[in-house]
Amino acid sequence: MTRALRSQERPPGTVRRGMALPIVLLIPIAVMFWGITADGGNNNVYREEARDTATQAARAGADEIDLDYLRTTGIVRLDPAAAETAAAAWIAATGHTGTVAATVDSVTATVTIDQPLSLLALTGRESVDVTVAAAAAPRTGVTEPGDLGGT
Incomplete structure (x- = not known):
């Protein structure tokens, strides 16, 4: 017999077990990597x-200008109560949860979305919260060539 054939011969009753352990260890690692x-x-x-939701909510709030103050002083500022109401309504319309804070200068909207996990749910955690904040300020129209809007 040739040398190659002799090296493959095994005594009767022996089983080849060389790949079982690495495969058993590799499968869970591959599933976790896929899940991540x-x-x-x-x-x-x-x-x-x-x-996107936080940005749009903040912009909706920034549209709520205090018109009485603008007409008497010529200065653009927000009506904080109306701005908070408009931003909160925008967030509620999307079905997400969030918070809103407004001053006379700007509106800040924070949105939280509950992200369900698919494969990582096998670790015992069903979801994670994704939270993002965005702010917006009232903008006036174009006042000079090349101006994209000022405050």
Whole structure:
């Protein structure tokens, strides 16, 4: 017999076990890596949705200008109560939760989205909260060429 054939011969009754342990260890590691990749990608989607909602809510609040003050002084400022109401209504319309704070100068909206986990739920955690804040200020119209709007 040739040397290659002799090296493959085994005594009767022996079993080849060389790959069982690495495969058993590799499968859970691969599943965890897949879970981190999938849920991490979903996290980016939920974060962008929260950012969009917070930005739009802040902008909706920044539209609530105190018109009486503007007419008497010529200065643009927000009506904080109306701004908070408008921003909170925008957040509520999206079905998300959040908080709103407004001053005469700006509106800040914070939105929280509960992101369900798919594969990482196997670790015992069903979801994670994604929270993003955005602010906006009232803008006036164009006042000179090249101006995109000022305060």
